[in-house]
Amino acid sequence: MGNNKVIKAEVTAEKQKILIVDDDPSLLRLLGIRLSAAGYAVESAANAKIALGILESFHPQMVISDLRMEGMDGMALFEQIRKQHPNMPVVIMTAHGTIPDAINATKQGVFSFLTKPFESQELLETVQQAIRLQPTSQTTQAKQQLWREKIISRSTVMESLLQQTQQVARSDFPLLIHSQSGTGKELLAQAIHQASHRHQKPFTAINCAAIPEQLLESELFGHSKGAFTGAEKNHTGLFQATDGGTLFLDEIGDMPMSFQVKLLRALQEKEVRPVGSTQSVKVDVRIISATHKNLQQAIIDNTFREDLYYRLNVVELELPPLSQRREDIPLLAQHFLNHCTQQVHQDIKGFSGEAMELLISAPWPGNIRQLQNVVEQSVALSTEVLISANLVRNALRDKTTQLPSFVEARDQFERDYLAKLLKLTAGNVSQAARIAQRNRTEFYKLLNRHHLTAEAFREE
Known part of the structure; x- marks a missing residue:
């Protein structure tokens, strides 16, 4: 790659970050040196699987990937990146660059397509164009993320x-x-x-x-x-x-x-x-x-x-239930812990390893509201600097901490009431409806709403 003109990254308080992915170690190293010299923070990955892992912690502004790689190729990597980060620019490199490849990649949403060998000038200009699509600093990113600051998740x-x-x-x-x-x-x-x-x-x-x-x-x-x-x-x-x-x-x-x-x-x-x-x-x-x-x-x-x-x-x-976002449980648990300890002025630093394992593996039918209740009960009864597994285990077993909402309580009452009526009348809907002071049509709607069938109670 030639160097007719040096292009530097725009000066910012924090370096703009680029992830490069290629199974050719020498090219990976050369790209890293060139981009670092231009003022970018660079991370390298020898294959797509490694790149997906780095992506979660490095948070780059863009990705440059080879097209032909063992295992997952560049386009498959692009599809994975687009699912998780739909606005992140991805540049694809290939030594087999043909017009059909380029057209296909750009149609699918790839930002740009570089054919090896390419000049440094071409690389850096493409990088600058892609970087302009992203916030130029962590400060800018932070300002743009204020809308979601109350949502704790990773x-x-x-x-x-x-x-x-x-x-x-x-x-x-x-x-x-x-x-x-x-x-x-x-x-x-x-x-x-x-x-x-x-x-x-x-x-x-x-x-x-x-x-x-x-x-x-x-x-x-x-x-x-x-x-x-x-x-x-x-x-x-x-x-x-x-x-x-x-x-x-x-x-x-x-x-x-x-x-x-x-x-x-x-x-x-x-x-x-x-x-x-x-x-x-x-x-x-x-x-x-x-x-x-x-x-x-x-x-x-x-x-x-x-x-x-x-x-x-x-x-x-x-909006997914807590059981489908278990990576967030440690963050949420610590958030609720910090909030509780500030209120009660207790010096509790965190959870023991076993306690955190229990939190992460629990079924959480009550979702985040139930997690908050478990943490609050554990804090109230803790005498140590770390919440123990026993406290968490007891809080998870204590049904009183899982106070249902008004709607949940009403639904449970209706279901129990209807089941009791059907048991008393041995599945006779007309008689049950009269006791409930409802007409048959309305009573059947109530049964359907709670997935109850009169026939099941007739068999009993």
Whole structure:
């Protein structure tokens, strides 16, 4: 490679980082020397498998990879990088560079294609073009990551979700977050708001399952003085209070059917009418909704409107349970530990090795909320500088630390109640419905919702 002109990396407080991958040791060394001399921080990998490992800790601004390598080749490596870091530029090198290879690679999203032998000038110009796509310093990166600062994670599955989240945050499309209870849906919704152009406007959250049906309309749309008994003054609803910002509707699957049509109308018309008022008010809010329920099944069960579902679910994000992001457990556990010890002024430094192994391997049906409870109970009972395995084991066994949400408790009560009725009546639906003071059609819907069949109790 010639050196007609020296191109230096732009001067920054921190060096820009490049990962190079090639199974030719001499070329790997030469590229490393040339890029280091130009002012870049360089890491080298002799194959794609090593490169994927380095990628997780080195966090480069770009990757330069050979195309032909033993095992995983350059294009296969590119596909893996794109899954985890979809915005990272990848440059492919090859001694077998042909026009079809170049066209195929660029069509698939490779940033650029270098044919060996190439001049230093060509290499460095390509590198500078790719680097411009990325933040130029860790300080800049840190500023750009403020939107997600409350989300504690280092797992690949969460990183992929957060990159997708940042992309969709730029639009005003309604979002639906689907996940199990206790996974941090509201934190993700807050992060979306912070990454959006609405971040200087209000973010408001409401749990649709926690507010009685008769108060939900007043809470969201507001009411006029004298609209009902106790309405002593005008009340501004959350839609108006959040104007210009983001409204987070948690547990949307538990919203009463009678109110769903009113919400649909408000979303379509972009206006709300306070209870007792004859005047509608224009509002500009972005809706993010969340649920742990299968809304498509709820549509079949006639407990959720199909037209509202498609209005809310323009983009759906699937927030993984804690069991699918176990790499995050040590970070989350230490975060909760630090928070607890600051509150109770205890000098606890961390967890014993065995205690951490228990935390990492536990099933976590209650997800992050359950992990927080386990850490808090362990801190409350600890007398040592390290949380012991016994404390963690006891906290995991203590069901009282796994307090269910209101929705979970209500679902459990309904399921137990219906099962008891069917046992008492030996599976006679008509008799069970009369005892429950519900008609047969409604009673069957309740059974379907909880996956109960009368036939199973007749056999008993």
